[in-house]
Amino acid sequence: xxxxxxxxxxxxxxxxxxxxxxxxxxxxxxxxxxxxxxxxxxxxxxxxxxxxxxxxxxxxxxxxxxxxxxxxxxxxxxxxxxxxxxxxxxxxxxxxxxxxxxxxxxxxxxxxxxxxxxxxxxxxxxxxxxxxxxxxxxxxxxxxxxxxxxxxxxxxxxxxxxxxxxxxxxxxxxxxxxxxxxxxxxxxxxxxxxxxxxxxxxxxxxxxxxxxxxxxxxxxxxxxxxxxxxxxxxxxxxxxxxxxxxxxxxxxxxxxxxxxxxxxxxxxxxxxxxxxxxxxxxxxxxxxxxxxxxxx
Amino acid sequence: xxxxxxxxxxxxxxxxxxxxxxxxxxxxxxxxxxxxxxxxxxxxxxxxxxxxxxxxxxxxxxxxxxxxxxxxxxxxxxxxxxxxxxxxxxxxxxxxxxxxxxxxxxxxxxxxxxxxxxxxxxxxxxxxxxxxxxxxxxxxxxxxxxxxxxxxxxxxxxxxxxxxxxxxxxxxxxxxxxxxxxxxxxxxxxxxxxxxxxxxxxxxxxxxxxxxxxxxxx
Numbered sequence: 001x002x003x004x005x006x007x008x009x010x011x012x013x014x015x016x017x018x019x020x021x022x023x024x025x026x027x028x029x030x031x032x033x034x035x036x037x038x039x040x041x042x043x044x045x046x047x048x049x050x051x052x053x054x055x056x057x058x059x060x061x062x063x064x065x066x067x068x069x070x071x072x073x074x075x076x077x078x079x080x081x082x083x084x085x086x087x088x089x090x091x092x093x094x095x096x097x098x099x100x101x102x103x104x105x106x107x108x109x110x111x112x113x114x115x116x117x118x119x120x121x122x123x124x125x126x127x128x129x130x131x132x133x134x135x136x137x138x139x140x141x142x143x144x145x146x147x148x149x150x151x152x153x154x155x156x157x158x159x160x161x162x163x164x165x166x167x168x169x170x171x172x173x174x175x176x177x178x179x180x181x182x183x184x185x186x187x188x189x190x191x192x193x194x195x196x197x198x199x200x201x202x203x204x205x206x207x208x209x210x211x212x213x214x215x216x217x218x219x220x221x222x223x224x225x226x227x228x229x230x231x232x233x234x235x236x237x238x239x240x241x242x243x244x245x246x247x248x249x250x251x252x253x254x255x256x257x258x259x260x261x262x263x264x265x266x267x268x269x270x271x272x273x274x275x276x277x278x279x280x281x282x283x284x285x286x287x288x289x290x291x292x293x294x295x296x
Numbered sequence: 297x298x299x300x301x302x303x304x305x306x307x308x309x310x311x312x313x314x315x316x317x318x319x320x321x322x323x324x325x326x327x328x329x330x331x332x333x334x335x336x337x338x339x340x341x342x343x344x345x346x347x348x349x350x351x352x353x354x355x356x357x358x359x360x361x362x363x364x365x366x367x368x369x370x371x372x373x374x375x376x377x378x379x380x381x382x383x384x385x386x387x388x389x390x391x392x393x394x395x396x397x398x399x400x401x402x403x404x405x406x407x408x409x410x411x412x413x414x415x416x417x418x419x420x421x422x423x424x425x426x427x428x429x430x431x432x433x434x435x436x437x438x439x440x441x442x443x444x445x446x447x448x449x450x451x452x453x454x455x456x457x458x459x460x461x462x463x464x465x466x467x468x469x470x471x472x473x474x475x476x477x478x479x480x481x482x483x484x485x486x487x488x489x490x491x492x493x494x495x496x497x498x499x500x501x502x503x504x505x506x507x508x509x510x511x512x513x514x
Contacts, residue, residue: 025309025397074459110396117391133327139340139380143388146344177484185488188345192496195341199333207333 003047003119004285005278009224010124012231017116019235020275024108027242029249029257031268033104039275040111046279047118060110064103071099079253098251115278127216142198150191157186234274241267307449308397315400322379322407334500339380342369346385346406351392358473362389363409363435364481365489370410371417371428372493378410401446408442409435423490425482432482436475440467 005013024036044052073085078094085091122144126137158168166179206212241247246267249257258264331339346365353360362385370378386402416424416431441464448463 074462106397113396133323135327135331135336136323139336139343139384140387142337142340143343143347143384144391146340147348147388147392150344150348181484181488184485185492188489188492191341191345192338192492195337196334196496196499199337202333202337208330 002282003278004281006119008227009218009220010120010128011220012224012227013119013124014128015228015231016277017112017120019231021109021112021116023238023271023274024105024112027247027271028101028105028251029247030101032247032271033101033108035268035272035275037104037108037111039272039279040108040115042276043279044111044114044118046282047115052114055114056111060107064107067103067106068096068099071102072096075099077252094251094253094255097255101251119278124218127214127218130214146191150187153190154183154187157190158183161186230277231274234270237270238267238274241270308446311445311449312397312400315404319383319400319403319407322376322383326376326380335377338373338496338500339377339384342366342377342381343384343388346381347389347392350385350389356473358436358440358470359477360474361477361481361485362386362406363439363474363478364432364485366406366410367413367428367432367435367482368486368489368493370413371423372421372490372497373414375411375414378414379407380410382406382408382410398443398446401443405439405442409439421494423487425486428486429479429482432478433475436473436478437471439474440471443467 005016020036020040023032024040027033027036041056044056048055072091072095075095075098076089076092078092080093081090082093082096083091122141126141129137161167161179161183166182168176168179168183170176171179238247241263246258246264249255342365346362346369349361349365366378366382366385369381383403383406386406387399390396390399390402412435413428413431416427444463444467447467448460
């Protein structure tokens with residue numbers, strides 16, 4: 001994998017995303033929102049390439065616009081009146097600002113989630129929670145494995161049905177529906193039989209017996225310790241800053257909040273450092289790799 | 297009004313935390329029972345089927361077989377299995393369709409649809425076709441109504457009756473599609489799927505009681 005942050009210990013990855021997601025949902029300060037969205041956007045493009053860019057443009061941008069437009073149409077609070085709508089309700093600067101902020105918050109959360117999906121693969125999730133919720137994490141990984149398996153099997157079944165003349169693509173609508181139903185019921189029977197066999201196989205291999213351990217390839221080394229320390233320091237500083245009002249912002253009745261004082265700026269910088277950390281790690285890794293290559 | 301702490305509370309976050317707690321409570325009660333391998337594979341299978349069923353229908357708004365599959369599982373295998381299958385189907389299908397703040401809401405809503413279907417089944421375990429179809433259609437609407445709450449507290453700032461009604465009116469056509477889809481699936485596949493699952497349930501319980509009698513004879 002190209003991404004350097006993914007090679008860290010799963011606990012580091014998970015803590016990072018929990019922290020960033022919670023902060024993105026909690027802090028409605030415009031600076032925080034802007035930082036969070038731009039870093040999440042950058043990282044998602046780094047991880048998923050052009051696909052993420054297309055998704056963000058086609059899906060997130062309209063969502064952002066709609067959310068930003070809907071809010072002032074319904075919300076008439078705020079002191080700065082810009083104009084009057086046809087219904088006689090005022091259009092206020094504050095409601096537009098809030099609509100934008102809510103939209104940016106949502107977009108940032110969705111962006112961070114797309115990064116989470118790319119970094120926290122299911123094996124990492126099962127490794128982290130396998131001991132706390134063994135049955136559930138097993139079910140989750142089994143379900144995820146069954147999905148591609150069922151997709152392959154449904155193709156096998158429908159091909160076989162095609163050979164005996166029960167093609168879903170030919171015949172009258174009624175016949176097609178009946179063939180589709182046959183395929184579905186074959187499919188569900190097959191998968192339930194498969195479930196019984198899997199269950200028996202698991203039992204005969206000693207599932208649930210005490211004293212069994214799971215193999216994992218992850219190791220918590222010095223690099224992970226440093227990353228953890230960084231997360232704890234940044235997170236701690238930001239949370240204390242938030243508790244002391246350093247990230248305070250209100251939208252109604254007038255826009256007001258923590259401005260560019262030294263203390264607040266230090267909090268913004270800390271937040272930026274936290275959000276941009278994976279991208280920085282990747283850039284550093286790329287540089288190192290290039291330096292070693294040119295050394296050869 | 298501005299000083300009211302209820303007004304300034306972050307309702308989107310609060311509701312998500314609350315839902316996560318409800319889901320966690322269900323999951324925890326399942327975890328504590330030390331489920332057998334049969335139950336584990338059954339839940340994983342049905343959740344995968346329900347989750348896969350959602351993906352090809354993603355283009356058509358509202359219509360998908362997931363609700364029907366979750367409900368029939370709950371109907372045959374009981375409330376706990378119904379909830380687990382619904383919650384997992386939502387979680388797993390969102391790995392393909394996209395995770396987001398709506399995931400806990402979908403997990404909760406589909407979980408509850410499986411849960412209530414089990415309540416309908418009652419003791420005699422016969423397939424009550426008409427009531428099942430009615431419940432499935434009702435869940436088409438209820439699903440939309442619960443998801444609307446998310447939309448309402450997440451997107452729209454003034455939480456008033458006016459915006460509430462506007463949200464619900466906007467979603468009405470999609471909810472109707474969902475309800476019609478559910479009723480159609482129940483009408484066409486209800487009896488067949490009930491028979492298949494019921495046969496599987498008997499098969500499982502026969503194997504299990506055989507094991508028990510073997511244990512006793514030792």
